[in-house]
Structures are given as C-alpha cells and as structure tokens.
Amino acid sequence: MVEYRYLGNSGLKVSEITYGNWVTHGSQVENDAAVKTVHRALDLGITSFDTADTYANTVAETVLGEALKGQRRESLEIFTKVYWPTGPKGPNDTGLSRKHIFESINGSLRRLGTDYVELYQAHRFDYETPLEETMQAFADVVRQGKALYIGVSEWTAEQLREGHALAKSYGIQLISNQPQYSALWRVIEGKVVPASEELGISQIVWSPMAQGVLSGKYLPGQPAPAGSRATDEKSGANFISRFMRDEVLEAVQKLxxxxxxxxxxxxxxxxxxxxxxxxxxxxxVGASRPEQLDDTVKASGVRLDADTMAAIEAALAPVATTDPEETYSVSPKTRPA
Known part of the structure; x- marks a missing residue:
C-alpha cells in the first residue's frame, strides 16, 4: 500500500504516489478504462489525484470527476491547475489574470463535481500578468473555500521566493511546486530544491520515469515499440525525444x-x-491500464541504500541533464495563444 507525506510546510498529507491524468483521460484511454484505473488506484491506497483544465481541453477533469463520483470526498486530495489555453482559446482564455483564474476555478470545480480542491496550481509563470494580481486572485479563491492550498508548476527559484512572500502577505500558503524531475532530468536540484526547502515548499514531480525511458523498454539502435509514448504525438512524443538518443538508452540499460x-x-x-x-x-504516475499501477505503487516506501544510489549515479551521470539554467526556459515569455 502507498505511504503518505506532508505537502510543504502544511498539515496536508498526500499519497507519495499520486495519480496524474495528463495524457490518458479524455485522450489516450477510453473513459471506461480510465474509470477502472482510477478505482484501482483507490484500491491500492492512492488518495491524491492531479489533473489540469488544459488536459484534453477540459475533458480530463470531467473524466476524473466521473471516476471519483460516489467516493468519500474527505478521503481524497484533488489537485488541478490553471494557465494554459482552454475552451475556444480566446485572448483571456489563458494566463494567470484574475479573470482567467476565477473563470477557470469555477469551470474546474463544475467538471470535477466538487465544491473545492485541495490544491490549485499555477501551471506556469505568467510574465504578462503582475504577480500581485495573480497571488491576490489565488488568495481570494482560498478565502472563498474553492481551494485549500496554492501550488505552482515549473517556477524558478526566484519566482518561488517572490510568490511565497506575496502569498504570506495575503495570508495564504504556497506549499508546492510541480516540476519535471527524474534521474535523467535533475535541473531543479541546483536552485529550486534549496529555495523550496528554505520556504517550506514541496515538489510534486512529473515524469519520474522520464516519459517511460527509465522503464528500459526503449532499446538503443532499435525503433520504439509500436503504440509506445515515443510513437504517439498525443501522448507526449515531443517530451520524450530528448531522452531517445542512443547514448542515453545505453546508459539506462546499465540499470x-x-x-x-x-x-x-x-x-x-x-x-x-x-x-x-x-x-x-x-x-x-499515469496509467492506461489498471494493472500498470500494481507495479508502480510498489515503489512507495522503498529506501534505496547508498550502494544502489551510487550505482544509479555512475550509470546516468554522464547523460543526465543537471543545468539549473534549464529552469528558466520552461514558462513561455508570452502567453500561449
């Protein structure tokens, strides 16, 4: 069964294996299979579920809401996000303006079939909206009881510091960041993690398996398996491409x-x-079939000894990306249209 950890400097516990439905619900997986997978996650002790309004252009939230219908709401932790374009993608259907935040939280709650979410996250940093406006809007969302805590995704160390200070001044808690992180993509270790530890912010990491590359199923010198993420544009093939070099795949096989x-x-x-x-x-973690979760959750509670950690470091250090400057290139400098 899954173990639990506190999220940031708060009293909220989340399952350390959290179910995410980025490229599955409403896109890759039929709704019936998605519901069965969510129910399997619950059976295995996963209580935390992460989604976003932009996934499948809002459909993923609807599917997750249907899958969780009938569950005891108090026993769940539901996370969603705002920033990327949704709906008809008009000029105000994106970003972190007060207008878009309020319209988005109301839409998310309606689709999820709940009165509130535990965690509402800024899906990227919005360079076109004053941060004071964004954080004030988040504070009002919390005061209205529509979200209990605030988080962000892929913010830099400096953005976390500024956002945390504003959140504190408005009387709310910024408790999490959601970055990409794996043994092959370690860019948060240099600046983001130290700043987060100082501020009481936790990481909720996406792509811990480097889009499936760290599962070992992609072999050097061979084409990607049919139906795998590397061959499916809807499943994030562009994200996995950086890891599909032979030198990376050869290093992974050493694991x-x-x-x-x-x-x-x-x-x-x-x-x-x-x-x-x-x-x-x-x-x-995501899953397209319930049985995939049976394997995944067994990572919960595992403590890797020093020799194992050293062996992983030796195998992957030559091909891992560690430059903290990469954290500055994730959020678009202008709002996506």
Whole structure:
C-alpha cells in the first residue's frame, strides 16, 4: 500500500504516489478504462489525484470527476491547475489574470463535481500578468473555500521566493511546486530544491520515469515499440525525444542489474529514486491500464541504500541533464495563444 507525506510546510498529507491524468483521460484511454484505473488506484491506497483544465481541453477533469463520483470526498486530495489555453482559446482564455483564474476555478470545480480542491496550481509563470494580481486572485479563491492550498508548476527559484512572500502577505500558503524531475532530468536540484526547502515548499514531480525511458523498454539502435509514448504525438512524443538518443538508452540499460539487485523493476527503481529526495512529496504516475499501477505503487516506501544510489549515479551521470539554467526556459515569455 502507498505511504503518505506532508505537502510543504502544511498539515496536508498526500499519497507519495499520486495519480496524474495528463495524457490518458479524455485522450489516450477510453473513459471506461480510465474509470477502472482510477478505482484501482483507490484500491491500492492512492488518495491524491492531479489533473489540469488544459488536459484534453477540459475533458480530463470531467473524466476524473466521473471516476471519483460516489467516493468519500474527505478521503481524497484533488489537485488541478490553471494557465494554459482552454475552451475556444480566446485572448483571456489563458494566463494567470484574475479573470482567467476565477473563470477557470469555477469551470474546474463544475467538471470535477466538487465544491473545492485541495490544491490549485499555477501551471506556469505568467510574465504578462503582475504577480500581485495573480497571488491576490489565488488568495481570494482560498478565502472563498474553492481551494485549500496554492501550488505552482515549473517556477524558478526566484519566482518561488517572490510568490511565497506575496502569498504570506495575503495570508495564504504556497506549499508546492510541480516540476519535471527524474534521474535523467535533475535541473531543479541546483536552485529550486534549496529555495523550496528554505520556504517550506514541496515538489510534486512529473515524469519520474522520464516519459517511460527509465522503464528500459526503449532499446538503443532499435525503433520504439509500436503504440509506445515515443510513437504517439498525443501522448507526449515531443517530451520524450530528448531522452531517445542512443547514448542515453545505453546508459539506462546499465540499470537493469541495479534494479535486479534491489529486487525492483526498472520502473520501480526510477520512482523510488525521486522519492529519496526529501523535498519530493509525491511522484506523479499515469496509467492506461489498471494493472500498470500494481507495479508502480510498489515503489512507495522503498529506501534505496547508498550502494544502489551510487550505482544509479555512475550509470546516468554522464547523460543526465543537471543545468539549473534549464529552469528558466520552461514558462513561455508570452502567453500561449
């Protein structure tokens, strides 16, 4: 069963394996299968569910809401996000303006079938909206009881500091950041994690398996398996392309004996690795079939010994991306149309 961790400097506990439905619900997976997968997640002890209004242009929230219908609401932690374009994608259907935040939270709650979410997240930093406007709007969302806590996604260390200070001045808690993080993509370690530890902010990390590359299923010199994420544009093929170089795939294959020695699958090893970072509260995982979660959740509670961590470092350090400057290139400088 899944273990739980506190989210940031708060009293909120979340399941350290959190179910995310970015490329599955409303897109890759039929609704009936999505519902069965969510129910399997609940059976395995996963209580935290992450989505966003932009996933499948709002459909993913609707599917998740349907899947959670009838569950005891108090036993769940539901996260969603705002920033990317939704709906007809007009000039105000994007960003972190007060207008878009309020319209988005109301739409998200309606689709999710709930009166509130535990965590409402800024999906990126909005350079076109004054941060004071954004944080004041978030504070009002919290005061209206529509969200309990505020989080962000892919913010830089400096943005976290400024946002945290404003949130505190408005009497609300900014408790989380949601960045990409894996043994192959470690750019948050240099600046974001130290700043977050100082501020009491946790990481909820996405792509802990590097879009599936760390599962070992992609082999150097061979085409990607049919139906895999690397071959499906709807499933994030553009995100995985940076890891599909032969030198990366060759390094990943060196992890098989490491995983065997630890008694884990390579996927479990990858997820367990991110959870060794004390600043990580949860690893986001998706699934297109219920049985995939049976394997994934076994990474919860795993403590990798020093020799195992050293072996992973030795295998992947030459090909891992660690430059903290990469954190400055994630949020668009202008709102996406």
């Amino acid at each position: 098989q004996p490491v995983a065997d020695q630890a008694g884990l699958t390579m996927a479990q090893l990858a997820i367990a690795w991110v959870l060794q970072n004390k600043n990580v509260a949860a690893a986001l």
